[in-house]
Amino acid sequence: MTVQAHKVCMLGDFGVGKTSLVARLVRSTFSEKYLTTIGVKVDSKEVALPGREPLKLVIWDIAGRSALDALGMHYLRGAAALLLVADGMREGSLSSALNLLMQSRSLLPDALVALAVNKLDLVERWEVAPATLAELRRSLPVFETSALSGDGVEAAFADFAARLAS
Amino acid sequence: MSTAMPLPPAVENYLRKILIERAHPLLLSFDAGWHLQSTQGDAGFYAIDITDPERGVRELQDLFIWLPLDSDQDIPFVELASGRSAHVHLIVDDSGFHVLLLDAEEARTRERTQQQLGNEVALADHQKSKAIGKLKDIRSELERQRENLEEANALKNALIATLSHEFRTP
Numbered sequence: 001m002t003v004q005a006h007k008v009c010m011l012g013d014f015g016v017g018k019t020s021l022v023a024r025l026v027r028s029t030f031s032e033k034y035l036t037t038i039g040v041k042v043d044s045k046e047v048a049l050p051g052r053e054p055l056k057l058v059i060w061d062i063a064g065r066s067a068l069d070a071l072g073m074h075y076l077r078g079a080a081a082l083l084l085v086a087d088g089m090r091e092g093s094l095s096s097a098l099n100l101l102m103q104s105r106s107l108l109p110d111a112l113v114a115l116a117v118n119k120l121d122l123v124e125r126w127e128v129a130p131a132t133l134a135e136l137r138r139s140l141p142v143f144e145t146s147a148l149s150g151d152g153v154e155a156a157f158a159d160f161a162a163r164l165a166s
Numbered sequence: 167m168s169t170a171m172p173l174p175p176a177v178e179n180y181l182r183k184i185l186i187e188r189a190h191p192l193l194l195s196f197d198a199g200w201h202l203q204s205t206q207g208d209a210g211f212y213a214i215d216i217t218d219p220e221r222g223v224r225e226l227q228d229l230f231i232w233l234p235l236d237s238d239q240d241i242p243f244v245e246l247a248s249g250r251s252a253h254v255h256l257i258v259d260d261s262g263f264h265v266l267l268l269d270a271e272e273a274r275t276r277e278r279t280q281q282q283l284g285n286e287v288a289l290a291d292h293q294k295s296k297a298i299g300k301l302k303d304i305r306s307e308l309e310r311q312r313e314n315l316e317e318a319n320a321l322k323n324a325l326i327a328t329l330s331h332e333f334r335t336p
């Protein structure tokens with residue numbers, strides 16, 4: 001039997017750590033070097049679920065922008081879940097993530113959504129205030145992640161897997 | 167000049183040859199159940215392991231999950247597991263479909279050199295404005311300390327002046 005596969009798209013401004021989060025999840029690696037993603041890179045990860053069949057997440061790491069162009073929309077087709085990513089050290093990247101969500105809603109009204117606020121290892125330099133995160137948590141699941149240390153990364157994707165399975 | 171005018175065969179052959187050489191087409195033909203029927207072109211160029219359907223073909227199959235397979239699809243600039251960039255097309259046929267890969271490495275490199283610098287500058291600008299903000303804080307703190315110090319100095323001087331005055335007048 002083949003495992004159920006679901007498409008998950010990473011959505012967020014450039015430099016917030018989308019590529020790094022996928023590298024951490026899929027390959028357990030991290031690189032300091034910033035290399036702009038062009039187009040899309042597709043990876044997959046099988047997630048074990050307690051008491052259930054495992055499930056496969058096919059993760060689309062899309063080139064980061066603050067707004068979606070036609071190509072960006074094209075890449076999103078068929079996505080079951082969207083992981084919005086913001087950089088805790090850049091308040092503006094949080095607005096970008098929410099803006100991208102609004103834009104994608106017309107194409108994917110039913111996709112699951114979660115927010116990863118990344119670079120938790122540098123939390124002492126965060127611009128995003130805890131009060132803002134508390135406010136956001138009332139409308140969507142929010143994960144504080146670090147692609148560098150790995151904190152919160154599996155949890156964010158496991159949450160999608162659990163929600164997709166049920 | 168009309169674009170509909172047929173090209174001289176020699177030119178057309180030449181064009182076809184250089185375009186195909188440049189695009190490095192790899193064609194994988196599947197039946198409706200994703201079973202590989204035939205391949206044409208250089209799978210090695212994209213480092214796709216078509217002998218191992220579990221890996222090489224799965225990578226391509228993953229691209230099209232949840233997309234309708236009854237109409238042609240194209241996904242531009244896909245970074246393959248090998249790191250190479252390709253435009254991936256799905257072309258529907260009577261007995262199944264074809265997946266066509268065209269080389270996008272050169273175009274990707276060009277895009278990347280253009281965007282990389284812009285993105286780096288934007289990130290550095292953000293760092294810089296934050297650093298400037300911090301510098302301003304530090305400066306006003308220093309200013310405050312200097313004022314305090316001046317005040318203290320003035321006080322001290324006044325005290326010394328008073329004292330020396332006191333001492334001078336018996």
Ligand SMILES: Nc1nc2c(ncn2[C@@H]2O[C@H](COP(=O)(O)OP(=O)(O)O)[C@@H](O)[C@H]2O)c(=O)[nH]1
Nearest residue numbers: 015016017018019020031032034119146147148
């Ligand atoms: N300290 C720290 N740096 C990170 C983290 N995630 C990503 N980065 C760095 O941020 C930069 C941009 O990351 P990248 O994954 O390319 O961002 P993308 O444009 O969203 O794909 C790179 O230099 C990464 O090394 C993190 O959790 N902590």
Ligand SMILES: [Mg+2]
Nearest residue numbers: 018019036037
């Ligand atoms: Mg990236």
